[in-house]
Amino acid sequence: MLTLHTADLLVTAAGAVPLAGGAVLVEGDRISRVGPYEDLAVAYPHARARRWPGLLTPGMLVRSGEELLERTYYPDDPYEVTELGGEPITGTALDDLKLTEARWGHSARRGTQKLLARGVVAVAGRFTVPAVRTAVVRSGLTVVPPAGGAATGAAASLDPFAGRTAAAEAYHGSLEPGAPARFAAFAVPDEASLLAEGATTCVATVIGGRLLHRRR
Numbered sequence: 704m705l706t707l708h709t710a711d712l713l714v715t716a717a718g719a720v721p722l723a724g725g726a727v728l729v730e731g732d733r734i735s736r737v738g739p740y741e742d743l744a745v746a747y748p749h750a751r752a753r754r755w756p757g758l759l760t761p762g763m764l765v766r767s768g769e770e771l772l773e774r775t776y777y778p779d780d781p782y783e784v785t786e787l788g789g790e791p792i793t794g795t796a797l798d799d800l801k802l803t804e805a806r807w808g809h810s811a812r813r814g815t816q817k818l819l820a821r822g823v824v825a826v827a828g829r830f831t832v833p834a835v836r837t838a839v840v841r842s843g844l845t846v847v848p849p850a851g852g853a854a855t856g857a858a859a860s861l862d863p864f865a866g867r868t869a870a871a872e873a874y875h876g877s878l879e880p881g882a883p884a885r886f887a888a889f890a891v892p893d894e895a896s897l898l899a900e901g902a903t904t905c906v907a908t909v910i911g912g913r914l915l916h917r918r919r
Contacts, residue, residue: 705730705750708909709740710759710888716877717761721893727759729884732911737878753914755888755907758897762885762908763863764847764875765818768828770859773835776800777813808834815842817861819916821902822887825875843910845875845885862902870898884912 706729713725715737726740728747736743744752765771776797778787792800800806815838818826825845830836839846860866863873871894878886888907891897897904908916 705735705747706912707740707743707747707750707752708755708759708886708888709752710755710757712758712893713737713878714758714760714871714894715879717871717874719877725759727878727884727886729909729912732884732913734878734880734882734884736880753907757888757890757892757904757906758894759878759886759888760822760870760894760897761874761876761878762824762887762910763822763873763902764825764827765821765823765861765863765873766827766850767859768826768839768846768849769830770828771818771826771861772811772814772828772839773807773830773832775810775814775859776802776807777810777817779809779813804832804834807832808838811835811838812842814861815839815844816916818842818844819908819910820905820918821861821863822889822905822908823861823863823902824885824887824908824910843913843915845910847875864898864902867898870894885910890918 709726713722724740726743728736728743776792827847827849889904890906891904906918
């Protein structure tokens with residue numbers, strides 16, 4: 704099936720000139736065409752159209768994957784929130800939880816959903832807990848090795864823009880014909896607003912041509 708994703712502004716890669724009314728045509732798990740929505744809609748009249756508000760960009764890469772998913776516990780809402788609260792648990796507080804591998808796996812699934820809700824399509828890290836590794840793979844997120852130039856001592860964050868000076872620094876890949884169909888849409892008018900307002904403005908995340916997150 705052909706799907707045409709469009710937004711008010713399309714950014715295909717870091718440093719690329721934004722295209723007003725741009726669109727990405729997806730066939731299967733790949734990008735088939737990129738260009739003005741009006742042109743692609745005429746050329747492919749049977750494609751299903753998905754219109755997103757704001758900005759359409761490559762998906763995001765988040766750093767410190769092990770810290771986020773193997774050393775942070777996300778309480779199960781609503782079942783554990785009364786006892787544990789709703790905030791992620793880290794550090795020595797984890798000792799009191801006596802977590803099993805299965806619980807780490809469940810927590811990682813909740814963590815990956817939080818990442819998808821922030822436009823994240825890839826995570827840097829090396830996962831050693833089998834249940835966590837399985838949760839990451841099943842989520843659709845791409846796992847990449849930690850970057851040698853990553854900042855040391857920086858706190859791990861679900862926000863891919865944490866510690867960045869420009870939104871484009873978090874982009875993973877580019878949107879071009881033949882590339883994997885992984886991108887995100889944010890309810891902001893431009894890249895500067897995206898950095899300022901943050902990744903929680905995400906309204907949709909697509910990986911492998913599948914819509915894995917959509918804000919309700």
